Amino acid sequence: MPTDDAVERERQGAGTPGTDVTKDGLRGVRPDREAVTGVTTGRPRGGRGRRRRGGETPQVPDATFTSYYAEPVINKPVWEAPDIPGYLFLGGLAGAASLLGAGAQRTGRRRLERSSKVGAVAAGFLSLVGLVHDLGRPQRFLNMLRVFKVTSPMSVGSWLLAGYIPVAGAAAASAVTGRAPRAGAAATVAAATLGPAVASYTAALISDTAVPAWHDGYREMPFVFVGSGATAAGGLGLLTAPVAETGPARALALAGTALELATFERMERRLGMVGEVYSQGRGGAYVRAGTLLSVAGVVGAVLGRRSRVASAVCGAAMLAASAATRWGVFHAGMQSADDPKYTVVPQRQRLEQGEPATGTSTTTRTPAATTAPSEAAEA
Amino acid sequence: MAPVDVTIGRRPDLTGALLGDTDPAAQGGWTDHPPRMGFFTDTSVCIGCKACEVACKEWNAIPEDGLVFTGMSMDNTQGLGADTWRHVAFVEQRKPLAVQDPGVLHEGVDVLALAPQGSGTSPDEAGTTPTTPGDPGDLRWLMASDVCKHCTHAACLDVCPTGSLFRTEFGTVVVQEDICNGCGYCIPACPYGVIDQRKDDGRAWKCTLCYDRLTVGQEPACAKNCPTDSIQFGPLDELRERAGARLASLHDGGVTDARLYGRDPHDGVGGDGAFFLLLDEPEVYGLPPDPVVTTRDLPAMWRRVGAAAATLVGAAVAAFVAGRRI
Amino acid sequence: MAECHPVGFQWVMEAKARGATVIHVDPRFTRTSALADLHVPLRAGTDIAFLGGIINYVLANEKDFREYIVAYTNAGTILTDEYRDTEDLDGVFSGLDTEERTYDFHTWQYEGMEVQAASGQRDQEYEDHPGTKKGRASSKSVRQSGRGEAHGSGGAAIAGEPEVDPTLQHPRCVYQVLKRHYARYTPEMVEQICGVPQDTFRQVCELLTDNSGRDRTSAFVYSVGWTQHTVGVQYIRTAAVLQQLLGNIGRPGGGIMALRGHASIQGSTDIPTLFNLLPGYIPMPHAHAHMDLDSFIEGESPRKGYWAEMRAYTVSLLKAWWGPAATPENDFCFDYLPRLTGSHSTYETVMAQLAGNCKGYFVLGENPAVGSANAKMQRMGMANLEWLVVRDFSLIESATWWKDGPEIETGELRTEDIGTEVFFLPAAAHTEKDGSFTNTQRMLQWHHQAVEPAGDARSDLWFAFHLGRRIREKLAGSTDEMDRPLLDLTWDYPTTPLQSHPGDVEPEAEAVLAEINGWDAEGGPLSSYEQLNDDGSTACGCWIYCGVYSDGVNQASRRTPATEQNWVANQWGWAWPANRRVLYNRASADPDGKPWSARKALVWWDEEKALWQGHDIPDFTASKSPHYRPPTDASGAEALAGVDPFVMQADGKSWLFVPAGLTDGPLPTHYEPQESPVPNLLYSQQRNPVRQILSMVHPDDRFQPSGSEPGAEVFPYMMSTYRIAEHHTAGGMSRYQPYLAELAPEMFCEVSPELARERGLEHAGWATIVTARNCIEARVLVTERMTPMTINGRVLHHVGLPYHWGQGGLARGDSANDLAHLSLDPNSHIQEVKVGQCDIRPGRRPRGPARVELVKEYQRRAGITEHTGTEI
Ligand SMILES: Nc1nc2c(c(=O)[nH]1)N[C@H]1C(S)=C(S)[C@@H](COP(=O)(O)OP(=O)(O)OC[C@H]3O[C@@H](n4cnc5c(=O)[nH]c(N)nc54)[C@H](O)[C@@H]3O)O[C@H]1N2
Ligand SMILES: Nc1nc2c(c(=O)[nH]1)N[C@H]1C(S)=C(S)[C@@H](COP(=O)(O)OP(=O)(O)OC[C@H]3O[C@@H](n4cnc5c(=O)[nH]c(N)nc54)[C@H](O)[C@@H]3O)O[C@H]1N2
Ligand code: SF4
Ligand code: SF4
Ligand code: SF4
Ligand code: SF4
Ligand code: SF4
Ligand SMILES: [Mo]
Secondary structure, three states: OOOHHHHHHHHHHHHOOOOEEEOOEEEOOOOOOOOOOOOOOOOOHHHHHHHHHHOOOOOOOOOOOOOOOOOOOOOOOOOOOOHHHHHHHHHHHHHHHHHHHHHHHHOOOHHHHHHHHHHHHHHHHHHHHHHHHHOOOHHHHHHHHHOOOOOOHHHHHHHHHHHHHHHHHHHHHHHHHOOOHHHHHHHHHHHHHHHHHHHHHHHHHHHOOOOHHHHOOOOOHHHHHHHHHHHHHHHHHHHHOOHHHOHHHHHHHHHHHHHHHHHHHHHHHHHHHHHHHHOOHHHHHHHHHHHHHHHHHHHHHHHOOOOHHHHHHHHHHHHHHHHHHHHHHHHHHHHHHHOHHHHHHHHHHHHHOOOOOOOOHHHHOOOHHHOHHHHHHHO | OOOOOOOOOOOHHHHHOOOOOOOHHHHOOOOOOOOOEEEEEEHHHOOOOOHHHHHHHHHHOOOOOOOOOOOEOOEOOOOOEOOEOEEEEEEEEOOOOOOOEOOOOOOOOOHHHHOOOHHHOOOOOOOOOOEEOOOOOOOEEEEEEEEOOOOOOOHHHHHOOOOOEEEOOOOOEEEOOOOOOOOOOHHHHOOOOOOEEOOOOOOEEOOOOOHHHHOOOOOOHHHHHOOOOOEEEEEHHHHHHHHHHHHHHHHHOOOOOOEEEOOOOOOOOOOOOEEEEEOOOHHHHOOOOOOOOHHHHHHHHHHHHHHHHHHHHHHHHHHHHHOOOO | OOOOOHHHHHHHHHHHHOOOOOEEEOOEOOHHHHHOOEEEOOOOOOHHHHHHHHHHHHHHOOOOOHHHHHHHEOOOEEEOOOOOOHHHHOOOOOOEEOOOOEEOHHHHOEOOOEEEEEOOOHHHHHHHOOOOOOOOOOOHHHHHHOOOOOOOOOOEEEEOOOOEOOOOOOOOEHHHHHHHHHOOOOHHHHHHHHOOOHHHHHHHHHHHHHOOOOOOOOOEEEOHHHHOOOOHHHHHHHHHHHHHHOOOOOOOOOOEEEOOOOOOOOHHHHOOOOOOEEHHHEEOOEOOOOOOHHHHHHHHOOOEOHHHHHHHHHHHHHHHHHHHHOOOOOHHHHHHOOOEOOOOOHHHHHHHHHOOOOOEEEEEOOOHHHHOOOHHHHHHHHOOOOEEEEEEOOOOHHHHHHHHOHHHHHOOOOHHHOOOEEEEEEEOOHHHOOEEEEOOOOEEEEEOOOOOOOOOOEOHHHHHHHHHHHHHHHHOOOOOHHHHHHHOOOOOOOEEEOOOOOOOEEEOHHHHHHHHHOEOOOOOEOOOHHHOOOOOOOEOOOHHHOOOOHHHOOHHHOEOOHHHOOOOOOOEOEEOOOOOOOOOHHHHEOOOOOEOOOOEOOEEEEOOOOEEEEOOOOOOOOOOOOOOOOOOOOOEHHHOOOOOOOOOOOOOOEOOOOOOOOOOOOOOOOOEOOOOOOOOOOOOOOEOOOOEOHHHOOOOOOOOOOOOOOOHHHOOEEEEEEOOOOOOOOOOOOOOOHHHHOOOOEOEEEEOHHHHHHHOOOOOOEEEEEOOOOEEEEEEEEOOOEOOEEEOOEEEOEEEEEOOOOOOOOOEOOOHHHOOOOOEOOOOOOEOOOOEEEEEEEOOOOOOHHHHHHHHHHHHHHOOOOOOOOOO
């Protein structure tokens, strides 16, 4: 509210001469059309008083958050299920499975090796299919390889998949047919080298957006994703390999689940109010299902480690768990994009704490929130 | 000076994203380029005539965007998208516009009970055109024309895997529709919700800052049609200066609510090529209060991806070591 | 203004940037209010009370610009003692004929002289012209038909010299009459009638008067919010009285700006599409027995002022039309002109269609099935025709009502029963043809063809030209006298072949402009109407446009940039008369010819050069000294003194009191609208006694009870129709365009939260609005921009209805005009669509015959008969 002084000043302003039309032409013209509106009259003070007395001033709670008709601030991803959560899931599975396959080869677990390698290339390929299918213009997929941009995780990922799928394929082919063992071994190494990247880059892919639940979770998301990938790969091993060979698969799944659950928990906590999308709605349901399935799967796999059936069932549960997590992350992200409060409130808090975003923050300034959990995870 | 493929073989935007105010055209690979051009949209003089919306559609032959009565004051367009590159927001508020007397009075009914969350209420839930809490007898009607911000550090451009989005010699951000493969990555990347996918053709579309007009020395269609000069087009330096003076004169005039949005070259996107003078908080108009170019955090993301990958390798090795026992 | 004239509104913003204060007076808070400094919501239909209140304030506090009004207005002129004011007769003026519902205005005269109606108006007095003195009989048909659009350039005829009291003390002088007339328009009364709080009202009074006078000027801007009333012309008159009192006419920054509608609606009154005018506001002759040119001129033209040359204007017009066939011997073909037999306004034409008298109809550039009041009557009228020709861009409702109109849905019409043969001809848009627009500043701007029209679309000029050509071909060789006017027409316009259709030719628009401008005996272009002669040696299609083609150059196509000329910009386009931009601008200088103020200089008398000088072209004889006084026998322009700025008026003065020329009173008086929820608090006379209704009585056009009459409570809400920025008029140019249709895709109504609660209306839901004529449905926009008003102790709600929708196009909806009635302003025959009464209820309207039934039920409940609302 302007002060009475301001009102008075403006009233006087209204009385000043303004522009003149003299015999010699115009005088006192401002060059632009820059009207200052709402300042030259002032309110009839008596009138407002009279009105105020007449009407009861409604008691309204201080609005903590405003938006434009509850419309989302950002445009939510046009990506759709199952293509994109499937792509995330399969990438994780493929990457981790390549490691499992390589280890199995190294330790002479032939069945595990074969199924992991075949699983890896199949998952890698299908993840690509998912991506291509989701493209607005799939026939233009090759435009992905027009450029290489490190600023675009999708570009990085496309190149990565382009490199990974052939070597994973070669490794699998060699393992299945038993031919060209040298080349197969080299391909296996290559796939195992690229695999971890394949399993983790998708975290950067989704985090590198303005979707609050994804972007703000970028510190933990790669760990969630590799954990989930490890669970899936372990699950695949349990599902497909004989009991004698499943030890490492079980161990990997256990580690994966532990990593995933721990980092997910951290992520949710650090996301604060935005984190609620991971426990609400569709996203939350998937996340819960994923947690239940993975815990059940791991527990079952450990307890039933001598049973081929139990192992297989638990393996399947782990695969499902990993998929559910990705679906959960996907939908939670969508929910956070849909509701403007997830965009506005954290940003507003940032401003209120006097810490506006700057283009230089990552290099020159470490916001308080960035310290704890993820740094630990990194270490 | 070919505009395509400027991103091949370099990492301009990754480093650029970290540097605050920069010369985006130069970073885009242009040498000897014209000054950076942009918009200053002064919403304090907007009359909500939507001439900008229509002119943009006419000039760019954008398809009709749906015939929906929204109940959002006079806004039936709802927001920016693939088929709306200029969008005029209408906000009815129980707040004074300086000392304007709006003459209205609503003492008979508690309108805020009809729209309990103020302007954040969606029309479906509102009993009245949502109104910000305030005193009865106060009313102002804000109008603001929104557009792509042509960010200094443009997330859409950074994340585009095909190079379809590129930086022009004017420092603006443009989609090349023949290259876009519809991957949709730019869409959630934009912190302002500007760019979007056209459903029937799969490609991403947004304001080009009338690149075709600029290259022949013409003003963008929306600015050309704005009757009150709410949309001002020109070299960004000049606009920034003018906006400063304008803000000062509004403050002097008692319009203390006036503020600039997107002018600061040190904000989370390195400043907007299209910036605004607003009369309320940005979120009231559907704008993010403190946007950040998502790729600002990309180096950290890559580091964590690396760490996670290493962790996975470690876990796998451990699994084979431990696997013998379980 | 921001809604309907957004491009013009940039100048309001510029004025604001230069320090102007903007006050918006409108029942609703609109885009204009959003940018104004002060928004004054008032009850629709009460502006005369509001402005009358300001007049009272000005007079009571002596805030008038005394030197100005004494010198330039008729403030001091003394009226006859026969005159009786509304003060004396409780709301009516002397001379009311209650049977005929007309005024005889002889008692409204100046003492010692007789004044005659303004142009378009004078004919009603033909038989008792001050010169001819044939007595006081005047027929009803003449009075009705003579109710002209007197807003052109015309003044009134005066014989004799009026008595003037420059001290303004004489009890019968205009100033004192005015004072008494408005004395009861007190702030308390304004508050009761208009719902404007007294302090807001005082603030408006102060802002306006503080900003008027010698050093400052204020401008009024209005459009159809003021005209579409049964007292519309008197609204404008009230503003005129106020602006004269404040000295705001003819001065820079002053004036009353009528924002107009369609791009060349001004042009269409200058060169009229109106039944009662000829080009340049020359009245259409009436069917008096044996009237010839001389008696017509004698009956019409005043002795003083520029209208004294009416014979020259008329003869030149006849020469332009009939060329060599027009000779002094045959009265320049004066007899070829059709004669009026009564009023033939658009609504009377509909009544004639319904009566079966009007059998064919051209609808060019109009969509009456949506845009005209009581649109159902329009459709029913068209359904009773033999043929109908519609020329438009799209298949508008006026071309398709016979298959998809609302009456087909209700079963009131059946397609197979309709005998009308409908021809649809695609029209070319302005971008597809050459031509001119005349804007509200009387400025002609030429537009050049950008592309040839596609397909069969052709310009209206093409249509008129070829229609005339073909008819003339058919009549060629006829010896029937009746065909002479057609066969003798000059119809020899040059043409150019169409590129897309080489066999087809387009007449050249510039040749028509040249003819409108006129030429001398040698065929050379004229440059000023002062050159026109009454002996047939000059031809001119419209005298006020004379000069638009001077030197053989299309002056309307001039586009000199602002930077290359002065701020008045006389070199942009061309404005009538004589390219003056501010009419009557001699009033910007004091009687001695000096600017009233150094900061308000527009034109002034340069003693050395003995010429009027200035930024604008002086609207005055350039060499006429301020000290010039005419000899007693002078006539025409010579008869005006150097202190008579209002050169089109016979006395050179601006009129606070209008002794003749208006059908409904010499001074604006507040009457309630045809339908109003409140009684008239000022007088026992409820409505304008001479509003035009009787010719319209029809079962489909019933009126509602008003005020405290029984049944009025059935329609408890005020209703107003208007435009939004998103659409244009009846929608033919916007609802069919995707980019505009999507901006406002459905018919909606605006209501306050209070009304929404009272009636259970849901935001963004549906509501049904009912009047005695019809019911329509609309989406609901509940908004605080609509404010309840306290009127005479009672809270009143407005229902706001944009009127742009119909059943065709991309954005569809019911038409607000189905609700409107046919009670018209008696001067201009304009419909009262700015204010009415209605009921509003939640939900969609009934379909089929139930729609009609609902309306009948309301009629029954309100006890409506054919007499309701027709009281004088
Ligand atoms: N966008 C757009 N522009 C247009 C047109 C269009 O259809 N759309 N039409 C053109 C045409 S043909 C015309 S004639 C002009 C008309 O231009 P306007 O006259 O400006 O148009 P309206 O909206 O019909 O009426 C103006 C205002 O009058 C208010 N009003 C109603 N009753 C009263 C009253 O009793 N007193 C007062 N003071 N105000 C009242 C209404 O609330 C409305 O806001 O616009 C032209 N421009
Ligand atoms: N309830 C209510 N009713 C109103 C009003 C109101 O305020 N309230 N306002 C009134 C007013 S001010 C007006 S002006 C009328 C307007 O009412 P109308 O004149 O009946 O409606 P428009 O839609 O303007 O119709 C003009 C048509 O001309 C066509 N057209 C445009 N250019 C050309 C051309 O060059 N040649 C030809 N042949 N056709 C062309 C357009 O496509 C359009 O269909 O409505 C009046 N009715
Ligand atoms: S506003 Fe969005 S679409 Fe526009 S340049 Fe910035 S990031 Fe890209
Ligand atoms: S949708 Fe098109 S423009 Fe957007 S990121 Fe993908 S390829 Fe680039
Ligand atoms: S600059 Fe051009 S493309 Fe962008 S909003 Fe304006 S008109 Fe549309
Ligand atoms: S920005 Fe300009 S053109 Fe757009 S709505 Fe506002 S005033 Fe109209
Ligand atoms: S539509 Fe044409 S006439 Fe109307 S405001 Fe716009 S430019 Fe002016
Ligand atoms: Mo109009």
